[in-house]
Amino acid sequence: MDQENFNFNSEKTSIFDKLLSKISAIGNREQATGNRENKTGKIDQEKFNFNSEKTSIFDKLLSKISAIANTAYFILVRYTSRGQDARTTTLKKWLWATAFGLAFGAAILVKQTTIFFLFIPLLSIGVNILRKRQWQKLIQLIFSLCLSVAVFYPWARTNWLLMLTAGKRATVDSAIAEGDPNLLSLDAWLYYWKLLPYHISLPLLIIPIGGLFFYFIRSFKKQDKFSSNYLHSCRWLAIFLIGGYLICSLNINKDFRYTLPLLPVLSILLAFGLMQFPRKVGKQIRWFTIGLAIILMVLNLWPVGGIFFRKISAWLSPGGVYYAHLGKEWPHQKVIAEIIKTDPYLRSTLGVLPSTPEINQHNLNYYGALQNLQVYGRQVGTNLKQVPQDVRSLSWFVTKTNDQGSVKRIKKAQAAIVNIIEKNPNFQLQKSWLLPDNSNLNLYHNQFLPVEVHPLTKPQEKIKLDYVILSPKIRPGVPIPITYKWSGSWQELQSGLVLLTYRHENIDRALLQPLVSDNNVSRFIHDRAIGMGSLYPGVSPANKSEVGFEIIERIGMLPPANISSGNYILEATYLNRKTGETYPIPIQPPVRVEVDSQAEILPAPELDLVTQLRMWGQKLPLGIKGLETVFEEVGRVNQYDPVQDYTKQAEKTLAYRLQQDPNNLELLYGLSLARVLQQDADGAIAALTRVTELDSQNPFAYAYLAFVYLYNLNPGPAEIALKSALELDPTQPEIRALNGVTALMQGNVIKAWRYLK
Structure with missing residues (x-):
C-alpha cells in the first residue's frame, strides 16, 4: 500500500502530526514490535494456526469484545422491536432504553471499534424514528445515548488524544507497513x-x-x-x-x-x-x-x-488447527515464582528478550499480574542505542535459545542485548528450563543489585540513614557511584521519600543560591523514594519479630556541571508520600564530599529515574528540539517502571522543594512534566501558569500551557496563552499549528485552515 493513495500533504501535516505523535507517546506504556507479514489479498493459513498456550489471553479479549457488542445490539433490537409498541408499558420501554445506554457505554469502554457495528443500526433507527415522527422514542434514544456518554466520558476525556493519534498508527501507518490492499481494489x-x-x-x-x-x-x-x-x-x-x-x-x-x-x-x-x-x-x-x-x-x-x-x-476447516497442549508445561509461572522467591520484598520488572507466541512480554506480564502485580514483563532491547541503558536499568532478564520470534525489525538490538546479558559477569544464570519445543528459557539475575532489602529483628520506628559510601572527591557534571543504607519500619520505608541536599559547607543556609542558576551553584539534590519506588506495597512480615528492615541502594548521582568547587555536607529530610509528614533525618557521622574538577571519573550505575526526569525538565525551554529527546527518553524509562511511580516521586519531591524555593524555574518545568506524564491536566496547568510568569519571554512556555488547556478540552484559555506565544514568535510552526487546533475546537474553520494549511 502506498501512502499516496491517501492523498496526504506531508508538508502541511508533518509538523503537527509529529507533535501529536510525540505527545501521545506519554500514554503508551508499551509499543508492539512485531512486524506482521505482507497482506495483499492473500490469506496466510499459518496466521490462523493458533495454539491454546499462545492465544488464551488474546482469545479472552476478543470474546469479551464480541460479547459486549452483541449484547448491546440485542438490547437495541429488543428496545425497538415491533412488539414493544403494542404490549410493552412505557416504563419497560424506558428500562430497555436505559439498558442499551449502559451496554453501549460499556462496549465503547471495552473497545472503541464496537461503534463500527452499532453505528449503522443506530443511524437506521434514528432515520426511521424521524420519518415516523415517534417523538417519545426519539427522546428515549437520545436519553440512552447521553447515558452511554456518561459511562465512557471520564475515560475518553483523559485519553481522547491517545485515541486520535493511536487511531492513525493503527490504520494508516499499519496498513502501509503491512501492505494491505488499496481501498480502490476489489x-x-x-x-x-x-x-x-x-x-x-x-x-x-x-x-x-x-x-x-x-x-x-x-x-x-x-x-x-x-x-x-x-x-x-x-x-x-x-x-x-x-x-x-x-x-x-x-x-x-x-x-x-x-x-x-x-x-x-x-x-x-x-x-x-x-x-x-x-x-x-x-x-x-x-x-x-x-x-x-x-x-x-x-x-x-x-x-x-x-x-x-x-x-x-x-x-x-482451513486455519482451524488448535491442538490441545499435551506436552510439558510452559514455565511462565515458574519464572515468576523464582523472581518472587529471590526478591520477595521488591516489585520487579522482567526484561523479556524473545518474542515468540509462547514466550513474550505479554504472557509473562500476565502471570506476574496474577501474583498480585509483583512482577511485570516488558520487552526491552528494541533500540540499539538504548541497549546499554536497558542492561543497566533492569535486574532480571529472560533469554531463549533457537527461535527468537518476531524480532526481525529489532534483530540487531535484540542480538546485542542477548550477547551482553549472557557475557556480562554481573549477570548470572539464575535458572534454566527446557521448553516443549526443545529450546531453553534462561533467567538471568544481576548480582550487583541496585536495591537490597533485609529484615531486622530489632524494632525501628523513624527512618535512619546508617551510612553513605561515595568517592571523597567527585567531578562536576559526571555521574558518580553512591551507596545509601536506610533502616526503619516497612510502612515508613515503603511510603518514604527522601530529600537529600548536598550543601556547600562554607556557605550559610540563608545565603544559599537557588538550585539552578546561570552562575555556579552551591548545592545540589538527590531526591527520590527509598528503594527508588521498587519496595512492594503488598509485603507484610510473616514473622512478627521482623519489625524493621534495612534498604541498601547502589545508584548513580549527577552533580551539576556548574557546581562550585569545595566541600559539601549532606542534609536529609524524610517526607511521607501518604500522610505528608516530614522530619529531619540525623546523619552521624556527617557525610562530606569534595567537588573537584580534576577528580577521577569512576564507572557509575544508571541514574535514578527521578533524577532523569529532572534532567528532561531542563530541556523543555528549548521547545520542539527538547521534546524530541524528552519523549524518546520517556518511552524508554516507562519500560523500566511499568507503574510510572517515578513521576509521582518527582511530583511530591519537586512540590516540596518549591515550597521553599517558589521561583525556581527548572523545578517548575520538572513539576509540569511530572504532572503531564500523570495526565493531571489541572495540576500541570497550575505549574505551567507559574512557568509563564517566570519565563515570560519564552514562547514555548505559553505553547505548553496552551497544549494542556487543549488536552483538557478548554480552547478559550488556550487561545489566550497562544496569543502571547505568537507575539513572541509568530513564525514558529508548532505554535501556529496549536493555534489552528484551538480555532477548530471553537468552530472557527476559516481561521483553523489559515493556520493549519
Missing part, C-alpha cells in the same frame, strides 16, 4: 469474505448457504409473501451484518479479528439456512453437517487421524 472489499472459511469452516458455511438458496427458490416458485415479523427480523440481521462488513472493509488496515463481532449474528442466519432443507432430506443433512463439524473439531483439537485426514481437515 481485494479490499472481499478480504473479510475470503476469511469466512477460516472463521467458520466450509461445511458450516456452504451447507447453510445452500439451505438459504433453497428457501428463496421455493418461496419464489410458490410466490409466498413474507410475514412482517420475518421481514423485520431479516432487516435487523442485514443492517448489522452488511453495515458492520462495509465499515470494517472501509478501514484501510485489515485484520481477521476486526470482524469477529459479526460472527454471532451470522450464526443466526446460517442456523436458519440449515433448517430450510425439505423434510425428506433435511434431517439427514443436518445430522451430516453436525457430525462432520464434530469430526473436524476432534481433528483440529487432537493430533489424530493420520496425514490423509489432516489434509482433509485442513481443506474443510
